[in-house]
Each structure stands twice: as C-alpha cells, then as structure tokens.
Amino acid sequence: MVAKLLDGKELSKEIRNKLEQRVKILKEKGIIPKLVVILVGEDEASKVYVRNKHRAAEKVGIKTIDIKFPKNITEKELLLHIKKYNEDNSVHGILVQLPLPKQISEEKITCAIEPEKDVDGFHPVNIGHLFMNNPHSLPCTPHGIMQFFEKYKLPIAGKNVVIVGRSNIVGRPMAAMMLNNDATVTVTHSKTKNLSEFTRQADILIAAVGRASFIKKEDVKPGAVVIDVGMNRNGEGKLVGDVEQKGVAEVASYLTPVPGGVGPMTIAMLMEQTVKFAERSVQIVNRK
Ligand code: NDP
Numbered sequence: 001m002v003a004k005l006l007d008g009k010e011l012s013k014e015i016r017n018k019l020e021q022r023v024k025i026l027k028e029k030g031i032i033p034k035l036v037v038i039l040v041g042e043d044e045a046s047k048v049y050v051r052n053k054h055r056a057a058e059k060v061g062i063k064t065i066d067i068k069f070p071k072n073i074t075e076k077e078l079l080l081h082i083k084k085y086n087e088d089n090s091v092h093g094i095l096v097q098l099p100l101p102k103q104i105s106e107e108k109i110t111c112a113i114e115p116e117k118d119v120d121g122f123h124p125v126n127i128g129h130l131f132m133n134n135p136h137s138l139p140c141t142p143h144g145i146m147q148f149f150e151k152y153k154l155p156i157a158g159k160n161v162v163i164v165g166r167s168n169i170v171g172r173p174m175a176a177m178m179l180n181n182d183a184t185v186t187v188t189h190s191k192t193k194n195l196s197e198f199t200r201q202a203d204i205l206i207a208a209v210g211r212a213s214f215i216k217k218e219d220v221k222p223g224a225v226v227i228d229v230g231m232n233r234n235g236e237g238k239l240v241g242d243v244e245q246k247g248v249a250e251v252a253s254y255l256t257p258v259p260g261g262v263g264p265m266t267i268a269m270l271m272e273q274t275v276k277f278a279e280r281s282v283q284i285v286n287r288k
Contacts, residue, residue: 003255006148023061033062033278041071046097056267069230075104086114092277093119114142119273133180142174144265157182164206207242217247226252
C-alpha cells in the first residue's frame, strides 16, 4: 500500500479562499476582522510563527496588529495590555505567542484573555466547553486536523484513535474532538508502557510527540490513517515530523506530510476562528 498524502497546503488554500468571501461580507457591513498578536522577547521560532500568521491574515483581509514587548516586561504590565484589548470592541481575537519568559505565568496570561476573544482556544472555559461537546473556540492544530477527516470523508465514529502526546495544545484537545466525533480514544505519553502495542491498534494514529521520526513503519497498523503533527529540525536543519514518513507511507492508507500537512492547517484555523469571532460580534450588535 502507498499512502495517499493529505495535502494541507491545498486544503488550507481552499479554506482561505472561502474566508476571503466571508471577510468581504463583513466589510460590507463595516466590520474589519481584527487580530492582536502579542510577542514577548526574541524567540526566533516565535518570530517566524508571528510573521507567518501576519502574512496569512493579510491575505484573507484580516487586520493584524503585532505587538512586541521586551523579554523583561512584567506579568502585571502584560496583563494590563491584555485588559485593554479585551475591552476594545474593534478587536475580535487576541493571541499571545507562547512560550513566555519565566517571570510570566502562561496560565495567568491564558486565563486573562476574554474567552470570546481567545482565538487559540486555550482558555480553560473554552477547553471546558470543548470537553462538554459544546465547543465555542477550538485549539487550532487539532481543529485543523479535523478538517482533513471532513474533506477526505474519512470515517471517525467507532474507530480506534491513538494519540501520542498529551499537551494542552495538541494531544488533550485532539482527544476531546475525536471523542466528540464518536471515536474510541486512547491518549499515550512518555510514561506509557509498550507504546507500540497501542499504536498498532490504531485505525487513526496521531503523533504529537516532538521527536523526529519517532513513529516507525512497524508501529503502524496496515491501512491506518496517520497524522504527523511534529515539527522537528533534524541534524541537517531540515524540518521533519514525528513520523518516519518514507516507511510509514508504505503501510498507512493516508498520511499528512511534513512540511505541508498539519502546519498550514493550524494557521488556516486561526484565521477561520478570527473571522468567526468577527461574525459573532455582528450578531451580538444586531441582538442589542
Ligand atoms: P509537548 O512537548 O508539549 O508534548 C509532547 C508530548 O509527547 C508529551 O505529552 C510527552 O509526554 C509526549 N512524549 C514525549 N516523549 C515521548 C515518548 N518517548 N513516548 C511517548 N510520548 C512521549 O509538545 P506539543 O504537543 O506542543 O508538540 C508536539 C509536536 O508537534 C512538536 O514537534 C511541535 O513542534 C509540533 N507542533 C506542531 C504544530 C503544527 O502546527 N504543525 C502545532 C503545535 C505543535 P509527557 O506528557 O509524559 O511528557
């Protein structure tokens, strides 16, 4: 079997084209979707992510305001800035790029963003809604992964889903989304014993580990759908996933490539969520 590649570049383009239309309609109503992206410090990877988000937003007509703070900003100061954007009705989404410097609690900052403007979907209120199967704002990476299943009509209900990794931004919300779609879900992590015994049971295997080429051909059930979330640099500085792509492509039925798989979908979902929040703001105004 040679796996069919799930093309995130193509799918994200399709989604962005649809978003452009929605932004046009909003603009006719006098609303410009606005996203505030806050970057603290000089983390090189974070700078690249922020730049990519800015470019993607501009393309669909979302206005992004990039705010940069020095790495020695205090938690109190940062909280005050967030409060200001929470209260600004022209702002529809607020995102604070993680990781933050040590003196700032990521949890406090995440909780300070109004859940209605939490485009990343990391606020505990939004995570709670997701786990209760009544989502308001969804974490972008797992939300992006769900789009592949919809687009390619890959069934989820009743399937064995195994997720490797339990981070708050990928593994845990991914588990909730799969459960909400009637899958039987297993979440594995660094303390899991005999990991391969679990992964080999997976009809759908999702790798969010952060280790280059960690999942090998022999860890995968023939015919499985394999989603590779990893973004790791190998010895030569090349971007590689958590899945050993060449070998796994020989047994999987579908596979997301790296690059060009999950990555572009994450950004597309951030844009989608910002537009959705702007649309909601129109509905709220109309209701008043
Ligand atoms: P984290 O480091 O927060 O989490 C990694 C998870 O993998 C942890 O739950 C950890 O277990 C688990 N893990 C580590 N080693 C093993 C092991 N040997 N066996 C089983 N489980 C293990 O990473 P993230 O979730 O933030 O990211 C995962 C990967 O996805 C990274 O490569 C990251 O760059 C990428 N990523 C890609 C995105 C995209 O848009 N494409 C977006 C976000 C992330 P434990 O909890 O026990 O420590």
